[in-house]
Amino acid sequence: MSAVLIALAALSAAAIGAPLFTLLGGLGLALFHSAGIDGSAVIVEFFRLASLPALSAIPLFTAAGFILAESRAPQRLLGLTQALFGWLPGGLAVVALAACALFTAFTGASGVTIVALGGLLLPMLLQQGYPERFSLGLLSCTGSLGLLFPPSLPIILYGLVAQVSIHELFLAALVPGLLLLGTLALYAGIVGARAGVGRTPFSRERLARAVRAAAWDIPLPFIVVGGIYAGFFTASDAAAVMAAYVLAAELLIHRDIPLRKLPGLAARSMALVGAILVVLGTALGLTNYLVDAQVPDQLFALLHAFSPSKALFLIALNAFLLVVNMLEIYSAIVIAVPIVAPIAIQYGIDPVHLGVIFLLNLEIGYMTPPMGLNLLLANRRFERPLGTLYRAAAPFWLIHTAVLAAVTYLPSLSLSLSK
Amino acid sequence: MKKTCSLIESRLLAAERALLALFLGLLIALSVLQVILRGVFSSGWVWADLLLRHLILLIALLGAGTASAEGKQFAIDGLSRLLTGRSKAAAALAAQTFTLGVCLLLAHAALRFARDEFAAGRTLLSIGGFELPQWVFAAAVPAGFLLLALHSALQALCSISDVKA
Numbered sequence: 192m193s194a195v196l197i198a199l200a201a202l203s204a205a206a207i208g209a210p211l212f213t214l215l216g217g218l219g220l221a222l223f224h225s226a227g228i229d230g231s232a233v234i235v236e237f238f239r240l241a242s243l244p245a246l247s248a249i250p251l252f253t254a255a256g257f258i259l260a261e262s263r264a265p266q267r268l269l270g271l272t273q274a275l276f277g278w279l280p281g282g283l284a285v286v287a288l289a290a291c292a293l294f295t296a297f298t299g300a301s302g303v304t305i306v307a308l309g310g311l312l313l314p315m316l317l318q319q320g321y322p323e324r325f326s327l328g329l330l331s332c333t334g335s336l337g338l339l340f341p342p343s344l345p346i347i348l349y350g351l352v353a354q355v356s357i358h359e360l361f362l363a364a365l366v367p368g369l370l371l372l373g374t375l376a377l378y379a380g381i382v383g384a385r386a387g388v389g390r391t392p393f394s395r396e397r398l399a400r401a402v403r404a405a406a407w408d409i410p411l412p413f414i415v416v417g418g419i420y421a422g423f424f425t426a427s428d429a430a431a432v433m434a435a436y437v438l439a440a441e442l443l444i445h446r447d448i449p450l451r452k453l454p455g456l457a458a459r460s461m462a463l464v465g466a467i468l469v470v471l472g473t474a475l476g477l478t479n480y481l482v483d484a485q486v487p488d489q490l491f492a493l494l495h496a497f498s499p500s501k502a503l504f505l506i507a508l509n510a511f512l513l514v515v516n517m518l519e520i521y522s523a524i525v526i527a528v529p530i531v532a533p534i535a536i537q538y539g540i541d542p543v544h545l546g547v548i549f550l551l552n553l554e555i556g557y558m559t560p561p562m563g564l565n566l567l568l569a570n571r572r573f574e575r576p577l578g579t580l581y582r583a584a585a586p587f588w589l590i591h592t593a594v595l596a597a598v599t600y601l602p603s604l605s606l607s608l609s610k
Numbered sequence: 611m612k613k614t615c616s617l618i619e620s621r622l623l624a625a626e627r628a629l630l631a632l633f634l635g636l637l638i639a640l641s642v643l644q645v646i647l648r649g650v651f652s653s654g655w656v657w658a659d660l661l662l663r664h665l666i667l668l669i670a671l672l673g674a675g676t677a678s679a680e681g682k683q684f685a686i687d688g689l690s691r692l693l694t695g696r697s698k699a700a701a702a703l704a705a706q707t708f709t710l711g712v713c714l715l716l717a718h719a720a721l722r723f724a725r726d727e728f729a730a731g732r733t734l735l736s737i738g739g740f741e742l743p744q745w746v747f748a749a750a751v752p753a754g755f756l757l758l759a760l761h762s763a764l765q766a767l768c769s770i771s772d773v774k775a
Contacts, residue, residue, distance in 0.1 A: 216712055217708075220712075234719050435642045457630060463682070469670060
């Protein structure tokens with residue numbers, strides 16, 4: 192009875208917009224109380240935030256990403272990728288894909304890509320003769336492309352919550368990420384050729400100009416991504432290096448951001464970090480209760496009686512994650528992983544493989560109607576009705592889903608590099 | 611009353627933001643220093659690592675405070691999107707009151723946690739002869755939840771005038 196009341200109270204508080212951390216914290220307090228345990232157990236777990244390994248990667252990458260997004264690095268990146276790939280069939284679309292993937296990986300997939308790059312790319316695509324619907328769909332889906340590449344914040348958060356090696360996750364996500372990028376590039380090339388889009392001839396001078404302009408930005412991905420893949424840096428080391436590098440390059444060398452704007456920018460980025468970490472901290476308490484009460488085991492028993500097959504479980508997991516992502520990616524990871532991961536392991540799914548499935552699924556959630564964040568952002572940024580965007584995103588959604596199916600049912604795609 | 615509440619809220623926000631910028635600067639400086647020490651000299655300071663981790667706890671709580679003030683906390687928020695005018699203000703007031711209540715309960719639980727830590731008297735880190743006890747950071751948790759409670763109380767007071775209007 193009291194459990195029903197607690198659940199009802201939590202649901203109604205959620206519906207009127209109470210912050211997620213109050214729901215998790217309140218539920219944790221109520222459940223521990225009903226089990227006769229003092230509520231400070233919730234806080235003991237919250238305090239455990241300070242002992243999570245690699246935690247510093249979250250504030251450091253977020254701060255660096257905010258600075259990058261505020262600088263003129265996106266424009267320089269576009270110039271460079273266009274000089275490199277613009278001559279390919281469907282070149283500009285490939286440019287858009289590559290630039291957005293890189294930018295999203297470095298800024299943490301919080302939707303800034305659509306805002307920062309989408310506005311620049313849409314007029315360029317239309318001017319070159321790409322169909323409007325294709326261009327809108329492309330840009331709406333690229334807002335989360337890059338989630339699978341280092342130093343993507345959601346991967347780090349998954350590693351923290353699931354207690355899986357972040358290094359292995361980055362390795363495991365590489366092939367699926369490239370597969371997705373390659374499939375999308377192929378599609379873009381076909382659409383570009385059909386629409387008779389003009390190509391920009393390759394120009395050595397142009398490339399040289401773009402390289403000179405971006406000379407200080409170019410080493411960053413090599414240092415950070417290369418350092419992580421080579422095992423030279425841990426995620427938190429890479430984050431520290433990136434923060435220092437970005438500060439030096441964008442503030443002192445390029446001077447894109449005046450120094451007086453820096454404290455405000457720092458505070459703004461830490462608001463996001465605070466919002467993520469209170470959810471994570473309060474979820475640790477709730478999770479601790481759920482694991483103690485063997486809720487994942489009971490759920491597994493229930494599910495297993497219903498469907499003993501791993502394949503069916505994976506289909507259900509895919510569908511479940513699409514719905515969960517209506518929340519928002521960080522909360523979705525923090526809340527769903529501790530419950531889903533132990534169940535999946537009992538089904539015999541590798542936790543690293545599960546991580547890749549999770550992240551790709553969440554990426555698709557970003558562009559799933561009606562509430563996918565990228566669609567809402569594109570609606571605001573491009574001032575097009577949601578209905579148009581739903582239709583525009585559909586082919587990209589299908590490609591993503593096909594890649595998800597491949598990644599889900601062919602574990603070797605993820606595990607060949609990491610194991 | 612709404613004016614006073616917004617004024618207090620904006621002052622509080624400015625103070626939190628200044629502290630956040632300071633702590634983030636410290637975090638970046640210490641982390642980079644550690645990477646250099648480890649990479650170049652194959653050594654590092656144990657205290658710096660511990661300080662870093664607990665600094666993030668302070669950043670989390672202060673950052674959550676600013677997220678509350680700026681309406682950037684993660685929420686599911688299904689129903690209130692559909693509401694307008696007074697009913698929207700009433701829903702906001704209910705959500706803020708709920709938040710206030712939970713934050714006070716969390717602060718109360720955190721206070722007991724901090725008291726236990728104080729009684730245990732553990733040392734978190736020592737730099738030279740200086741010893742920093744763990745309860746200092748444990749005490750930041752109730753303070754942080756009180757801060758979040760304060761934000762929601764101020765917002766609830768603002769909403770009361772919205773509901774009346």
